Amino acid sequence: KQVSSAKPFTGETKEALTPYDNVTGYNNFYEFGTDKSDPARYAHKLTTDPWSVTVSGECENSGTFALEDLLAKVQLEERVYRLRCVEAWSMVIPWIGFPLAQLIKQCQPNSRAKYVAFETLQRPKEMPGQRSVFSTIDWPYIEGLRMDEAMNDLTLMAVGLYGEMLPNQNGAPIRLVVPWKYGFKSIKSIVRIHFSETMPATTWNLLAPNEYGFYANVNPNVDHPRWSQASERRLPSSLFSPNRIPTQMFNGYQQQVAHLYKDMDLERYY
Amino acid sequence: MPVSLRRVTVFVLALLPLIYLLQAVIRIQHGEWNLLGPEPGRAIVFFTGTWAFNLMLATLAVSPAAKHTGWRWLLQHRRMLGLFTFFYASLHLLAYSALLLEWRWLEISQELIERPYLTFGMLSWLILLPLALTSTKGWQRRLKRRWKSLHKWSYPAAALMAVHYLLQIRSSWFEPVFYTILVLALLGLRRWSLLPASKERLSAE
Numbered sequence: 001k002q003v004s005s006a007k008p009f010t011g012e013t014k015e016a017l018t019p020y021d022n023v024t025g026y027n028n029f030y031e032f033g034t035d036k037s038d039p040a041r042y043a044h045k046l047t048t049d050p051w052s053v054t055v056s057g058e059c060e061n062s063g064t065f066a067l068e069d070l071l072a073k074v075q076l077e078e079r080v081y082r083l084r085c086v087e088a089w090s091m092v093i094p095w096i097g098f099p100l101a102q103l104i105k106q107c108q109p110n111s112r113a114k115y116v117a118f119e120t121l122q123r124p125k126e127m128p129g130q131r132s133v134f135s136t137i138d139w140p141y142i143e144g145l146r147m148d149e150a151m152n153d154l155t156l157m158a159v160g161l162y163g164e165m166l167p168n169q170n171g172a173p174i175r176l177v178v179p180w181k182y183g184f185k186s187i188k189s190i191v192r193i194h195f196s197e198t199m200p201a202t203t204w205n206l207l208a209p210n211e212y213g214f215y216a217n218v219n220p221n222v223d224h225p226r227w228s229q230a231s232e233r234r235l236p237s238s239l240f241s242p243n244r245i246p247t248q249m250f251n252g253y254q255q256q257v258a259h260l261y262k263d264m265d266l267e268r269y270y
Numbered sequence: 271m272p273v274s275l276r277r278v279t280v281f282v283l284a285l286l287p288l289i290y291l292l293q294a295v296i297r298i299q300h301g302e303w304n305l306l307g308p309e310p311g312r313a314i315v316f317f318t319g320t321w322a323f324n325l326m327l328a329t330l331a332v333s334p335a336a337k338h339t340g341w342r343w344l345l346q347h348r349r350m351l352g353l354f355t356f357f358y359a360s361l362h363l364l365a366y367s368a369l370l371l372e373w374r375w376l377e378i379s380q381e382l383i384e385r386p387y388l389t390f391g392m393l394s395w396l397i398l399l400p401l402a403l404t405s406t407k408g409w410q411r412r413l414k415r416r417w418k419s420l421h422k423w424s425y426p427a428a429a430l431m432a433v434h435y436l437l438q439i440r441s442s443w444f445e446p447v448f449y450t451i452l453v454l455a456l457l458g459l460r461r462w463s464l465l466p467a468s469k470e471r472l473s474a475e
Contacts, residue, residue, distance in 0.1 A: 021304055022307075025304075025308075034442035037307065134442055135442060136441045136442075136443065208440075226385055227381075227385065228381070233309065235308040235309065236303065236304070236309075237308060238303075239295065239299065239369070240368075242309070242372065
């Protein structure tokens with residue numbers, strides 16, 4: 001697997017990495033259960049090879065593609081990003097991936113494509129959380145981005161972390177990483193990409209629209225109704241200190257993304 | 271079994287969650303940093319909260335259980351279970367304030383006011399406090415008949431615990447709903463004695 005930087009990248013953080021055990025052992029991936037240790041416990045049952053991604057909607061190059069064919073045309077690189085969960089904890093993770101823009105160019109979206117929607121695998125046989133009668137999520141998990149967000153250089157499609165292939169519990173074999181948005185936007189185990197003219201529905205927004213917006217940009221000034229977003233617990237916490245740090249606007253990526261929202265009321269479009 | 275031996279048994283059983291917690295804390299301090307995961311403080315807050323609720327349910331189950339089985343000796347252990355409920359609820363509040371908010375008083379008070387689920391949890395503890403303080407034989411004598419009506423405040427305290435838990439549902443509702451059903455069932459069993467005019471069917475210890 002080739003890992004090299006095609007061009008100088010400006011979003012790199014120098015902060016200490018979150019240990020591998022936490023990155024791969026403390027996950028929200030409700031397809032495998034709602035406890036944060038469930039994904040690490042159950043995700044090994046997931047078959048990630050063969051894997052294909054279906055591209056549809058407003059684009060020239062639609063169809064179903066084998067993952068290896070899609071990856072043959074992109075250049076992998078390592079990027080260390082902060083990950084800020086909407087639950088007010090955060091990690092620093094060295095991802096391996098490629099800008100989503102490279103994949104989108106392969107699909108050749110047309111001028112009507114204003115949004116890109118994503119869908120996670122739905123395979124209850126291998127995903128116990130999808131069999132649970134206690135979940136209120138309507139599977140499959142769906143997410144989406146505005147086209148300019150998707151084309152931003154920060155927006156990554158990850159296939160690995162810590163220099164190795166993505167563990168299943170982290171969204172193998174291919175997932176989205178949008179570092180200036182809350183973690184739930186970074187959809188895992190993607191099987192479908194759809195270009196549309198209208199804003200796509202997204203899973204958490206459907207569940208609780210007053211708590212989770214479409215944009216979900218990290219914003220210390222807009223609280224979640226049940227907790228403050230002004231600070232975050234950088235993991236790992238130690239026993240007697242939660243290691244709390246102030247949350248930065250756009251998770252510290254203002255330079256790269258603030259222009260995308262310059263005329264928007266972020267209190268309203270949270 | 272003599273009552274003193276039963277009391278020791280109940281005491282030790284109710285202490286087991288604390289013993290588990292202490293050994294975990296000791297192991298974490300001795301290098302097993304990831305034993306309770308990357309958020310040990312949060313894990314401890316959740317653990318103590320769960321056990322406060324478990325003991326609340328056990329306390330509420332005593333009198334219906336005594337009534338249905340005829341084992342009146344069960345009533346001799348209700349006070350200790352109630353005190354352990356208060357003990358774990360206090361640990362829960364302490365862990366929240368110390369481990370999650372690091373004693374930042376301004377923030378603690380703001381959170382308690384602004385977040386309804388925290389307000390309800392706090393109210394529940396505030397109700398348990400005078401019940402724990404007046405749990406002695408001395409106070410029972412001093413308050414006479416009023417003691418009993420005072421200690422019926424454990425019912426709203428339990429209901430508030432359920433609300434505190436229900437308001438935290440994100441997508442998985444099973445556990446909060448299960449606990450709430452248990453609270454409703456245990457309170458439903460005594461619906462008659464909740465009415466002020468009705469006579470006591472089962473006298474306390």
